[in-house]
Amino acid sequence: MDSPKIVTLTSDFGLKDPYVAEMKGVVLSVCPTAIIVDITHEVEKFNVREGAFVLASTAPYYPKGTVHIAVVDPTVGTGRRPIIVETEDSFFVGPDNGVLMLAAEAQHIKQMRHVESRRFMRPHVSNTFHGRDVFAPVAGHLLNGVSLEEFGPQITEVVKPKFVQITRSEESVSGEVLHVDDFGNIITNIPAKVALDFTLDAVMVEMAAQKPFHMKMARAYADVKHNEPVALVGSHSYLEIAVNQGNAAAKFSVKAGDSVFLSKP
Amino acid sequence: MDSPKIVTLTSDFGLKDPYVAEMKGVVLSVCPTAIIVDITHEVEKFNVREGAFVLASTAPYYPKGTVHIAVVDPTVGTGRRPIIVETEDSFFVGPDNGVLMLAAEAQHIKQMRHVESRRFMRPHVSNTFHGRDVFAPVAGHLLNGVSLEEFGPQITEVVKPKFVQITRSEESVSGEVLHVDDFGNIITNIPAKVALDFTLDAVMVEMAAQKPFHMKMARAYADVKHNEPVALVGSHSYLEIAVNQGNAAAKFSVKAGDSVFLSKP
Amino acid sequence: MDSPKIVTLTSDFGLKDPYVAEMKGVVLSVCPTAIIVDITHEVEKFNVREGAFVLASTAPYYPKGTVHIAVVDPTVGTGRRPIIVETEDSFFVGPDNGVLMLAAEAQHIKQMRHVESRRFMRPHVSNTFHGRDVFAPVAGHLLNGVSLEEFGPQITEVVKPKFVQITRSEESVSGEVLHVDDFGNIITNIPAKVALDFTLDAVMVEMAAQKPFHMKMARAYADVKHNEPVALVGSHSYLEIAVNQGNAAAKFSVKAGDSVFLSKP
Secondary structure (H helix, E strand, O other), rough: OOOOOOOOOOOOOOOOOOOHHHHHHHHHHHHHOEEEEEEEOOOOOOOHHHHHHHHHHHHHHOOOOOEEEEEEOOOOOOOOOEEEEOOOOOOEEEOOOOHHHHHHHOEEEEEEEEEEHHHOOOOOOOOOOHHHHHHHHHHHHHHOOOOHHHHOOOOOOOOOOOOOHHHHHHHEEEEEEEEOOOOOOOOEEEEEHHHHOOOEEEEEEEEOOOOOEEEEEEEOOOOOOOOOOEEEEEOOOOEEEEEOOOOOHHHOOOOOOEEEEEOOO | OOOOHHHHHEOOOOOOOOOHHHHHHHHHHEEEEEOOEEEOOOOOOHHHHHHHHHHHHHHHHHOOEEEEEOOOOOOOOOOOOEEEEOOOOOEEEEEOOOOHHHHHHHHEEEEEEEOOHHHHHHOOOOOHHHHHHHHHHHHHEEEEEEOOOOOEOOOOOOOOOOOOOOOEEOOOEEEEEEEEEEOOOEEEEEEHHHHHOOOOOOOEEOOOOOOOEEEEEOOOHHHHHOOOOEEEEOOOOOOEOOOOOOEEEHHOOOOOOEEEEEOOO | OOOEEEEEEEOOOOOOOOOHHHHHHHHHHHHOOOOEEEEEOOOOOOOOHHHHHHHHHHHHHHHOOEEEEEEOOOOOOOOOOEEEEEEEEEEEEOOOOOOOOOHHHHEEEEEEEEEEOOHHHOOOOOOOOHHHHHHHHHHHHHHHHHHHOOOOOHHHHHHHHOOOOEEEEEOOOEEEEEEEOOOOEEEEEHHHHHHHHHOOOOOEEEEOOOOOOOEEEEEOHHHHHOOOEEEOEEEEEEEEEEOEEEEEHHHHHHOOOEEEEEEOO
């Protein structure tokens, strides 16, 4: 049997409109054996950084050869380029605005292409919906084995998403909130190994306009009492601030992009 | 390889309940090789016109032979008929209340059937959920190649959804709002070619109780400034009122069914 | 052709985060021919009973051999065991907290296993996300035909969800609300045959803090007038309180777990 032809979709389209299903119809029309998997369509509207984070979190779990489409595309229909990034593991298809690059850079990038050939787009390309008219058919043709050079010229410079760099001293580390998940867990950009260097059983955490807050460090949510806050290394190997069976983001009024500051108690 | 057996689902069931997954289980029990694609399950409850619009928007992008199930069915369990509509391109399965017909009439209708044979329904048909007990198994049997005449007698009269006709003069055109999408874009029933006849770079738009509003006509959302309103031809070839990276429906307090009036400035 | 390899997913993860898609990537990495179907990811956070209800409602509609994963897991990362339950019809994979057992007990249970073998888990098992690191790969290996004894030792005692027993007399029956669906329909734990024993065309219903309410019994929602309340046997063969084209849970301020009392008028 051939290896499965998996394509994932990430967007800010939501699920009430026909948009996502139109993209799926186009993929299946080009490659009838495609296996289509939704990553999410509930990226905050126009939030390219959040789309980049969600795609980068998910892509490592997919089989070699998977094609990932991401469409968070506030400047659709203007000059921004449609691109393909080929890595050792996957193909990424979407706009050249950074949404693909956090995921792609975590793998070994082999080549990047500016999609120019109209042969691999729908006959009529609208100015408002390149997800359906450009990215979906391009992904279908990639699954069908069309080689990269046919889509357009190689490129070397692309837009990359900028996240706040973490800053650390012996006593503290500062970073930012990457994402607030549906449980209200606050996922920071502080990597596990930096957080674990503290080797403390408690930390002071300061977030956005909040006063510093004393918090236990633990291994699992349920290591603290019901409704108690806890700092731990989450499933993505970043420091996460949570409340056991509660909503940390609501409790601390925190959102993506806010600053986070950790220090010894 | 056989051609793929694609079935799409459109409903107002939402995603928190077991209903959609029960339908999928029934489809897979009848036709284990079915490829099931959700169009949306977030049609406004009981809003047959919106379901009809979403299905009609999406169906043209699917491969020949696709079976489309739509279940927005406020009168389930009463006398309304379950029907199949076969067109040149697809099969449509659902209640005879108009939800299928906007999509079906856009393709060439070959025949319509009243589904009567209990052989293709689940053994026990509930009075509240024909999606699972009638439409899902009927779709599975269609995918398996059961011929149309086996399901029930041919019919010629079915219920059709009524949308406001557009009215135009040299100076103006009036229509209605078909759908407000998740971005807040206002999709009207004014076709691209009527809108483009104006060949203006700006229009006056009057919506519902709003005062007339002067608006640029453009090609892409990002052709106007951030938060500025814009009239353009959307991806479905209808006139759309949007706000660049903002929510037009919220700004203008507009909802599906509201009237729209365009005139020269 | 081999029988299809179907795996369903039930969780409280929501759809905005990468979690569900990470699980799907892991399943497809282990078993590339898996057919993945979402039951729902919108179980109320940490509500094991609601997860159990939704899974038990849906599982009977799936083909023999289906693997059902359910992850509503408030005590992830603590001592609670990962388990597999094999029944005559299906396999159930998830935490030993009751979420699987309402569905499993409705089928004939053949054996239960405590998953201990690290061979069938991801190399690194996080303390916060066993859905991805344990249950998804275990399900993939089950689909690949790994036999039950390889996963870990047989067990006989597991946690079971407790629902209120119904109490009936000749004149009345009391129970509880199992689930409020997205339409606002109130699904009780009173089985069809108990409800139908009343053989009345009307009942008095008392819910939570509400005063007793006189209500018609009917066959279909549309058997009563628009916005009129109705008691009927729903599609899951339980007594359901609805409002024709309205929201009964909002009208009566009722939620899952509330008590319900039915009597003759």
